[in-house]
Amino acid sequence: MNKAPSQPPLESLPVTALKGAGPRMAERLARLGLRTVQDVLFHLPLRYQDRTRVVPIGTLRVSDEAVIVGEVQLSEIKLGRRRMLLVRVADGSGGILLRFFHFSAQQQAGLARGAMVRCFGEVRAGPAMLEMVHPEYRVIADAAPDAQGYATTAVDECLTPVYPATEGVQQYTLRALSSAALDLAAGEPGLQELLPAEILARLKLPPLLDALAYVHRPPPDASLTMLQEGSHPAQQRLAFEELLAHHLSLRLLRNKIQASRAPQLNAPGRLMNVLLDSLPFALTGAQRRVTDEIMRDLRRASPMQRLVQGDVGSGKTIVAALAVLHAVEAGFQAAVMAPTELLAEQHLQNFTRWLAPLDLEIAWLSGKQPGKARRTMLERLASGQATVAVGTHALFQEGVEFASLGLIVVDEQHRFGVHQRLALREKGNQLGRHPHQLIMTATPIPRTLAMTAYADLDSSIIDELPPGRTPVETVVVPDTRRAEVVERVRGACRTGRQAYWVCTLIEESETLQCQAAADTAVQLTEALPELRIGLVHGRLKTSEKAQVMAAFKAGELDLLVATTVIEVGVDVPNASLMIIENAERLGLAQLHQLRGRVGRGAQKSSCILMYHGPLSRDGRARLAALRETNDGFEIARRDLALRGPGEVLGTRQSGMLQLHIADLVRDQALIPKIEQAAELLLQHYPERVPLLISRWLGEAARYGDV
Numbered sequence: 001m002n003k004a005p006s007q008p009p010l011e012s013l014p015v016t017a018l019k020g021a022g023p024r025m026a027e028r029l030a031r032l033g034l035r036t037v038q039d040v041l042f043h044l045p046l047r048y049q050d051r052t053r054v055v056p057i058g059t060l061r062v063s064d065e066a067v068i069v070g071e072v073q074l075s076e077i078k079l080g081r082r083r084m085l086l087v088r089v090a091d092g093s094g095g096i097l098l099r100f101f102h103f104s105a106q107q108q109a110g111l112a113r114g115a116m117v118r119c120f121g122e123v124r125a126g127p128a129m130l131e132m133v134h135p136e137y138r139v140i141a142d143a144a145p146d147a148q149g150y151a152t153t154a155v156d157e158c159l160t161p162v163y164p165a166t167e168g169v170q171q172y173t174l175r176a177l178s179s180a181a182l183d184l185a186a187g188e189p190g191l192q193e194l195l196p197a198e199i200l201a202r203l204k205l206p207p208l209l210d211a212l213a214y215v216h217r218p219p220p221d222a223s224l225t226m227l228q229e230g231s232h233p234a235q236q237r238l239a240f241e242e243l244l245a246h247h248l249s250l251r252l253l254r255n256k257i258q259a260s261r262a263p264q265l266n267a268p269g270r271l272m273n274v275l276l277d278s279l280p281f282a283l284t285g286a287q288r289r290v291t292d293e294i295m296r297d298l299r300r301a302s303p304m305q306r307l308v309q310g311d312v313g314s315g316k317t318i319v320a321a322l323a324v325l326h327a328v329e330a331g332f333q334a335a336v337m338a339p340t341e342l343l344a345e346q347h348l349q350n351f352t353r354w355l356a357p358l359d360l361e362i363a364w365l366s367g368k369q370p371g372k373a374r375r376t377m378l379e380r381l382a383s384g385q386a387t388v389a390v391g392t393h394a395l396f397q398e399g400v401e402f403a404s405l406g407l408i409v410v411d412e413q414h415r416f417g418v419h420q421r422l423a424l425r426e427k428g429n430q431l432g433r434h435p436h437q438l439i440m441t442a443t444p445i446p447r448t449l450a451m452t453a454y455a456d457l458d459s460s461i462i463d464e465l466p467p468g469r470t471p472v473e474t475v476v477v478p479d480t481r482r483a484e485v486v487e488r489v490r491g492a493c494r495t496g497r498q499a500y501w502v503c504t505l506i507e508e509s510e511t512l513q514c515q516a517a518a519d520t521a522v523q524l525t526e527a528l529p530e531l532r533i534g535l536v537h538g539r540l541k542t543s544e545k546a547q548v549m550a551a552f553k554a555g556e557l558d559l560l561v562a563t564t565v566i567e568v569g570v571d572v573p574n575a576s577l578m579i580i581e582n583a584e585r586l587g588l589a590q591l592h593q594l595r596g597r598v599g600r601g602a603q604k605s606s607c608i609l610m611y612h613g614p615l616s617r618d619g620r621a622r623l624a625a626l627r628e629t630n631d632g633f634e635i636a637r638r639d640l641a642l643r644g645p646g647e648v649l650g651t652r653q654s655g656m657l658q659l660h661i662a663d664l665v666r667d668q669a670l671i672p673k674i675e676q677a678a679e680l681l682l683q684h685y686p687e688r689v690p691l692l693i694s695r696w697l698g699e700a701a702r703y704g705d706v
Contacts, residue, residue, distance in 0.1 A: 010038040010184065010191055011695065018180040020173060028168045029177075033698055040181040041191065041212055042695065043174070044238065044661045045161035048227050051120055052156050052220035058093030060130055064123045067155060068096065069140070072115045075108070087111045089119070096123070097131045110139050159218040159227070178216045185209055194688045194695070195241060199677050203240070211237040215661075230666055239662035244674050244681075245696035246659075248689050250455035251678060254305070257456065261433045262303035263406050267329035272322050275354055279318070286464035287315050293460050294323050294438060298330075298407070304436035307454055309445060310462030311632035312596025313469060316440045317347065319462070320409045321354050323438055328360060328387045332406025335389040335427075337396075339412050341366055342536075342565045345546055347411070348390045355388060365391035365400065368542050395427075402427055409438045442596070443589045445636060471630045472599040476583075476609045476623045485579055485608055486527050492577040493531050493558040497603070499577035501561045502594055504585050520581070521561040531558040538565050564590065566597060573601035583609035584619040588639035591626055618642055641665050660696070 007013060013036055015021045015029055026035075034040055055066040070091035078084050085108055087098040098119065100107070111117065121135025163174040185191040186209065193208050200207070206214075214234035218227060226232040230239070276283070283291070290308055297304035310316040324334040336351065338344040348364055355362060363377040363386035380386035384403030389395055405427055429435075439457065450459055477485065489499050501524060503517040521535040534548045534557040545565075552560045553572050560566070560575075564586070578598045583591060591609070599605040609623050625638045681689055 007184070007187075007189070009189055010041065010181075011036055011691070013037040013184070015040060015177075017184070018177050020176055020180070025169070025173070028166060031166045032164065032169065037181050037184055038191070038695060039698065040177050041185060041216075042660060043163060043178070044215055045163055047162050048218060048224060049120070049160040049162060050220075050224060051160045052158065054118075054155060056093035057089070057091045057096050060094070060096065060123045062123055062125050062130070065121070066123065067118065067120050069116065069118045070096070072111055072113050072117060075111050075113055077108070085111070087117075089117060095129060097126055097129055098135055098137070099126075099131050099133045101134070111137075115139050116141070158220060159222055159224065161216060161218075182213055182216060185212070192691065194692050195244075195677070196680065196685055196688075199680065203673060205237045205240065206234060208237070208241070210234070230661065230663055235661060236667070236670070238660075239667050240670050240674065240677075241692070242660055242662045242696045243664075243667060243670060244677055245692045246662075247455055247674050247678050248681065249693045249697055251682070252689070252693075254456040257305055257434075258302045260303060261301055262436055263330075263332060263404075263433055264301050265298040265327050265330035265332060265406055265436070267326050269326070269329070271325040271329045271358055274358060275321065275325060278354075278357065281466065283318070284315065284462075284464045284466055286310075286462045287319055290460040290462055291319050291322050293458075294319070295326060297458070298323065298326055298436055303434045304438065305457050306437070307439045307441065307450070307457040307459045308462065309441055309443075309450075309459065311465070312442050312593060313465060313600060314442075314462040315466055316411075316442065316462060317350055318354075320411075320438060320440060321351060323407060324351070324388055324409065325355070325358075327407035327436075330406065332404050333381070333384065333387050333389065333402050334407040334409065335395055335402070335405060336391075336409045337411065338390075338392060340565060341368065341392055341538075341542055342545060342549075343411065344390060344392045345542065345549075346571070351388060351390055360388060361386045363389045363391075365389060365394040366542065367392055367394050369394070400427065404430065405435045407436045407438065409440065411440045412442065442593060442632070443636060468602045470599055470602065470604055472578075472595055472605045472607050474595065474607045474609065474627045474630075476611065476627055479581070479610050479612050482610065485610060486524070488608065489524075489559060489577065489579065490528055490531070493528075496574075497577065498552065498555070498557070498572060498575040499559050499579065500566065500575060500594075500597055501559060501579045502566065502581065503561065503563055504580070504582045517561055517563050524559065524561060528559070532556065533559045533561060535561045536565065537563045564594065566594070571600055572597070576601065576603050576605040578605075578607040579610060580607065581610050582612055583623060584611040584615055588622050588625055588635055588642065591622065592632060592635045595626065595630075 007017070014026070015034055015036060016023065016026050017037060018040065021029065029035070029040075032043065034043055049065050051067050053067065054069050055064070057068050057070060060066060060068070068089070068091065070089035072087055073090050073095065074086075074088040076086055078086055082101055085100040085103045087100070089096055089098060098111075098121075116139070117137050118140050119132060119135040119137040121132035124131050124133060161175065161178070162171060163178075165171060165174060191209050191212070195205065195208070199205070205211075211234040214222075214232070215238060223232065227235070230236075294304070294306060294308075297306055308316055308319065320336065324336065327334045336347050338347055344366060348362065351362055361380065363381050365374070365377055369377075377386070377389075378399060378401070381389055382401040382403060389402070394400070445454070489501070492499050501520065503520050517535060517537045521533060524531075525533050534552055536545055536548045540548070548557070548560070551557050552575075555574060575598050578595060580586070580591065580594055586594075595607040598607060607626075609626060611619070611623065615623070621638070621642060625635060629635060681692075
């Protein structure tokens with residue numbers, strides 16, 4: 001008798017092999033990245049609900065999520081601003097109101113007086129009694145009284161998982177699919193265990209299938225607290241494997257980059273020395289150390305991939321300029337890319353000031369450039385006449401050609417998507433040689449995060465501020481004291497100092513942000529008629545923005561009203577006061593960046609964080625952190641704890657570190673063990689490495705080319 005052929009491995013078995021996943025459902029599941037049975041297994045719950053027991057209504061508290069069973073005592077439609085169905089349910093211990101805004105005549109008939117219902121929902125405080133708004137419910141006929149006389153009914157046998165979902169894919173569908181996937185994984189050929197037995201034994205990790213079964217279907221006695229915190233051994237087993245997959249993908253990327261060729265940039269350093277001699281200041285020890293590290297990299301035949309971290313005002317730009325001069329003296333071009341027009345314009349001004357006396361031509365490329373000016377710049381870059389290009393994402397658009405690109409400097413790199421950085425790197429790919437990359441960020445990254453998220457990069461830190469910088473005093477005030485703040489601005493400007501007033505809006509719309517800034521400028525002009533007030537925002541033309549910034553820098557304006565476009569790159573040493581309105585709406589890193597626009601001279605500087613109460617717990621924590629410290633690395637550590645790595649690294653857009661279950665803050669103790677496990681796999685089990693990466697990163701694995 002012929003043996004039935006076994007099914008394909010789960011990583012290649014399409015999701016349509018699962019009951020309930022027809023072609024149309026498969027299209028919707030693809031939006032969640034679920035294309036195979038293995039994808040479904042690794043689509044892990046966000047949180048859990050306890051539906052394993054019926055809770056007496058009388059014991060409910062606000063914000064509980066619970067299963068209740070009771071009899072409908074009253075059912076009526078109430079007409080007001082919105083038509084709604086109100087259903088009062090009681091069970092002998094107490095009563096609760098069910099409120100429905102969307103309902104059909106059939107639902108209304110089913111919830112008639114005397115019906116027994118089983119509901120699950122979140123308990124809220126109502127005007128007259130506790131309520132559940134749009135609970136999941138079922139009219140039941142099998143409710144039986146328990147020992148205390150309360151009605152009971154069949155309940156779930158495990159904690160109920162809540163999955164990341166999308167339009168057209170309900171939670172019950174995802175629960176059914178995960179159950180079917182677990183059944184297949186328990187059969188033949190099953191789910192491949194990719195971690196070697198010695199790692200599982202040494203770290204006391206449960207088998208993969210056991211961990212997955214527990215996480216998808218926790219038993220009734222599972223600790224809901226541990227599961228919500230992600231600290232259960234089953235979750236830690238999966239987090240370990242996920243972080244290992246990310247680490248391996250970056251290690252392979254690093255190996256691939258180091259195996260590729262780059263132009264060896266050898267130059268005696270004449271241009272660098274001319275620039276250094278012309279500066280009105282000496283480099284700090286940290287700047288000299290980082291410059292030496294970069295020079296060593298540029299002389300090698302493999303592409304430099306160096307991340308330079310430096311707190312606000314630590315002097316990263318001059319270090320980048322020295323690297324650019326080295327590349328130019330070696331006979332190559334350099335490109336400097338920034339995420340916003342304003343920051344790119346600041347770089348253009350700095351590089352022009354430093355490089356023009358050396359007879360070097362700089363090409364400027366931005367999205368808002370007129371056609372004729374753009375064509376001229378493109379010709380000069382393609383011919384090699386312009387040795388340095390400065391610009392925004394316009395640098396890597398079609399039609400931009402370099403004669404010999406040897407170095408790319410990317411500022412605030414986490415603001416760029418992966419494909420954008422890749423496109424610029426490819427422009428320098430000549431005869432199989434790739435340009436060197438210098439990546440700069442003023443958002444310091446905690447070491448644990450850098451080891452995991454940037455394992456493909458060498459890291460340098462400028463951990464010293466130039467002499468003469470004074471720490472910025474930070475105060476937090478409610479917006480009810482706005483009049484006092486306006487007087488503070490008047491006082492500062494009367495002594496010859498300058499000030500910033502930054503407007504933020506909760507809406508993402510740039511138009512509304514600009515309108516808010518314009519309105520504020522009008523109000524402040526009325527309140528402070530003796531001051532010269534300027535306005536800058538993202539909707540101004542490049543030339544207008546440059547004009548206002550130049551006037552502020554020259555001391556022709558006392559107060560600059562702006563949106564957060566001034567977050568990075570603006571350097572006016574005479575500005576000693578920063579007001580940030582609605583500060584509670586911004587993240588820690590952004591607030592720290594804005595604060596860094598003052599304290600650039602020798603005089604005492606202040607930053608006033610004005611908030612609109614009441615503050616959330618996170619809002620209070622953010623503002624307190626800024627009041628307590630000026631240290632960028634401490635700010636970054638707290639930011640990471642509050643917001644998580646996806647936000648801090650800006651990886652929401654970049655396809656990197658989209659973690660399913662691991663958490664870089666919570667799981668940092670795993671990192672050293674992950675590095676050991678990676679060594680073992682690369683040396684003794686190399687064939688498992690691509691399978692691990694594919695399992696956890698899926699499509700994101702192809703971002704490894706950046």
